[in-house]
Amino acid sequence: MSSDFTSLDRYSRQMRVPGIGKTGQERILKSRVTLCGVGALGTVLANTLVRAGVGFIRIIDRDFIEPSNLQRQVLFDEADVTANLPKAEAAANKLRQINSGVIIESVVADINRTNIEELCKDADLILDGTDNFEVRYLINDIAVKLGKPWIYGGAVGTSGMTMTILPNETPCLRCVFEASPGPGEVGTCETAGVLGPAVQLIASMQAAEAIKILAGKRETINRELFSIDLWDNTSRRVKIARLLGKVDCPCCQRRQFQWLDGEFGAQTTSLCGRNAVQVSHRSQTKLNFVSLAAQLAVSGTVSHNRFMLKFDVEDYQFTVFPDGRAIIKGTDDVEKARVLYAKYIGH
Ligand SMILES: [Zn+2]
Numbered sequence: 001m002s003s004d005f006t007s008l009d010r011y012s013r014q015m016r017v018p019g020i021g022k023t024g025q026e027r028i029l030k031s032r033v034t035l036c037g038v039g040a041l042g043t044v045l046a047n048t049l050v051r052a053g054v055g056f057i058r059i060i061d062r063d064f065i066e067p068s069n070l071q072r073q074v075l076f077d078e079a080d081v082t083a084n085l086p087k088a089e090a091a092a093n094k095l096r097q098i099n100s101g102v103i104i105e106s107v108v109a110d111i112n113r114t115n116i117e118e119l120c121k122d123a124d125l126i127l128d129g130t131d132n133f134e135v136r137y138l139i140n141d142i143a144v145k146l147g148k149p150w151i152y153g154g155a156v157g158t159s160g161m162t163m164t165i166l167p168n169e170t171p172c173l174r175c176v177f178e179a180s181p182g183p184g185e186v187g188t189c190e191t192a193g194v195l196g197p198a199v200q201l202i203a204s205m206q207a208a209e210a211i212k213i214l215a216g217k218r219e220t221i222n223r224e225l226f227s228i229d230l231w232d233n234t235s236r237r238v239k240i241a242r243l244l245g246k247v248d249c250p251c252c253q254r255r256q257f258q259w260l261d262g263e264f265g266a267q268t269t270s271l272c273g274r275n276a277v278q279v280s281h282r283s284q285t286k287l288n289f290v291s292l293a294a295q296l297a298v299s300g301t302v303s304h305n306r307f308m309l310k311f312d313v314e315d316y317q318f319t320v321f322p323d324g325r326a327i328i329k330g331t332d333d334v335e336k337a338r339v340l341y342a343k344y345i346g347h
Helices: 008-015 021-029 040-052 078-082 087-098 116-120 133-146 196-214 289-296 334-344
Strands: 032-036 056-061 103-108 125-128 150-156 159-165 224-229 234-239 265-271 276-282 301-304 309-313 316-320 326-329
Touching: 008 021, 021 196, 032 040, 032 116, 040 056, 040 087, 040 125, 040 150, 040 196, 056 087, 087 103, 116 133, 125 133, 125 196, 133 150, 133 159, 133 265, 150 196, 159 196, 196 224, 265 334, 276 334, 289 301, 289 309, 316 334, 326 334
Parallel strands: 032 056, 032 125, 056 103, 125 150
Antiparallel strands: 150 159, 159 224, 224 234, 265 276, 276 326, 301 309, 309 316, 316 326
């Protein structure tokens, strides 16, 4: 048996798949991917694509690994938690051991409108491995602006959803969901929990779509919005192709990149001398304190009246207002406050 890892032979089973072949594999080997987020979806995506032989993958994540991640984030283990490694760094170490032929770049950063173009402009494909709607809408903006394919995936609780976007060829995220859910409208993994297989299934579907695109087989992609609930045993395919050009989409029809331009999304300000940060979320909807309080009660102490909601968790005190604005006391670190907001209130 030869142990030549550089030989195309390591991809022999994949090349035997009709539709990939040697030509498709050679295209995959030359491809460049930007992966936004390397948590639950992202670890499955990175693992699958590095094994499939992408040429280059840039993995971006702002978080560190915590024990509660290990239930579903398949590239990490207890030693990574003990070593206090950032997710992007720990993932890159594992991925290099899996396939030394792939160039892996790890970026420990918060993806926002100031850096997303730089992170995506040299990619053939952008993958959504985040759990954050703001980043998804930013990815949609940059993908449409630069004309690059991207694959949306999301999972929370026992269900998940995925959709493949080829700008100008299929509807974009905003053609289908014009506005992101308001803060507190959908649960987060922190408040609603998440079933490992739900994330892994969605990420595997995203990875299959990625392989098709990178192998040059765009005609085979899934052009429907797919969603599944693994607890209720229900799944749905929504035909969305007809939306392209039929809805007056601000992003792909009018080319207004409102997330990229900072018109929507969170704005953070450190409140000097108060050890607090204000996160203003420009949401079109008014927060529902009753449902938000019920979600938050699993993580900390919560109370509310008509005007504000108070929430104590870890060493932080949140004061949340009906328009989505929050003051988070206990930190003056703007980045940390954004992370806390996304974790508990939503996106
Ligand atoms: Zn659109």
